[in-house]
Amino acid sequence: MMAEEHNMRRVTAIKNGTVIDHIPSGQALKVLELLNLSGDTSVPVSLVMNVPSKKMGAKDIIKVEDRELTQSELDRLALVAPDSSIAIIRAYSVAEKLNVNLGDEVRNVVRCTFSNCITQNPREPLPHRLKVIRTAPLALRCHYCQRPQDLDELVLNLL
Numbered sequence: 551m552m553a554e555e556h557n558m559r560r561v562t563a564i565k566n567g568t569v570i571d572h573i574p575s576g577q578a579l580k581v582l583e584l585l586n587l588s589g590d591t592s593v594p595v596s597l598v599m600n601v602p603s604k605k606m607g608a609k610d611i612i613k614v615e616d617r618e619l620t621q622s623e624l625d626r627l628a629l630v631a632p633d634s635s636i637a638i639i640r641a642y643s644v645a646e647k648l649n650v651n652l653g654d655e656v657r658n659v660v661r662c663t664f665s666n667c668i669t670q671n672p673r674e675p676l677p678h679r680l681k682v683i684r685t686a687p688l689a690l691r692c693h694y695c696q697r698p699q700d701l702d703e704l705v706l707n708l709l
Contacts (some may be wrong), residue, residue, distance in 0.1 A: 552600055552639060554555075557629075557631070558653065563639075563642055564596075564613050564615045564631060564638070564642075565615070565641065565642055566612045566615065566616055566639055566640055566641070567593070567613060567614050567615040567616050567617055567638075567639050568613070568617060568618055568619050568636060568638055568639065569611065569612070569614075569636070569639060570611065570612045570614075570619075570627065570631070570634055570635075570636055570639040571611050571615075571634060571635045571637065572603070572606060572631070572633055572634045572635050573601065573609060573610040573611065573612065573630075573631040573634050573635075574606065574609070574610070575600050575606070575607070575608040575609055575610055576599065576600070576610065576629070577610060577630050577631055578597050578598075578599050578610035578611075578612055579597075579609075580630045580705065581612060581627060581630055581631055582595070582612065583625055583705055584623075584626045584629065584630060584705060584708065585614075585619070585626065585627070585675070586611075586629060587614065588625070592612060592618045593615050593617050594614075594615040594616075595612065595613070595614050595615070596610045596611075596612070596613040596615075597610070597611075597612055597613075598610065598612075601709070607672055611628065611638050614615050618638050619636060619638075619648070620628055622659070624636065624648060624650050624651075625641070625656070625659045626659055626660075626708065627650050628650045628651065628652040628656070628699065629656065629659070629660070629688065629690075629702070629704060629705075630688075631651040632650055632685055632688065633650070633652075634650050635646040635647065635648075635649070636649070636650065652682055652688075653682065654682050655679055655682060656679070656680040656681065656682065656690060656692070657677060657678065657679055657680075658677055658678050658679075659678070659680075659708070659709060660678065660680065660704045660707045660708050660709060661678045661696065661707045661709060662678065662680070662692040662695060662707070663697070663699050663700050663703040663704060663707055664692065664695050664697040666695070667692055667695040667697065667699055668694050668695065669692070669694055669695075676694065678698060678709060679692070679693035679694070680681065680692055680693065683691070683694055683698075688701060690704070
């Protein structure tokens with residue numbers, strides 16, 4: 551009985567849209583915030599949290615109907631779910647699989663959280679560059695002022 555329950559699909563299939571799988575357990579709400587899906591949205595969004603995962607122990611899954619993620623949204627997603635997998639669904643089947651790629655620098659996705667950083671000065675139009683110090687758990691440092699970044703504050707500093 552347990553094996554059947556384990557394989558049961560918790561959310562129905564979508565006709566067109568995006569499925570974000572392998573989100574670290576408990577991070578789905580932050581992902582919704584990063585993708586601007588947490589407030590008023592005109593598209594249906596399905597959210598499943600803490601489902602069993604062979605790879606991760608537990609994971610979150612988000613399905614966004616009638617919307618395909620852009621590259622800049624994938625770059626944002628890398629901040630909270632760098633190992634997530636993205637499937638673009640068209641006519642109920644996977645049309646494309648996209649990878650989130652954090653790389654060694656996050657460029658022009660978020661601005662430094664330090665208020666005195668040179669990037670906060672509108673007269674100094676520098677690209678926003680955060681170095682990836684470590685991926686698990688994620689640690690970022692500003693390229694210019696060298697300050698470590700508070701990940702919760704970063705969500706408020708999206709470009």
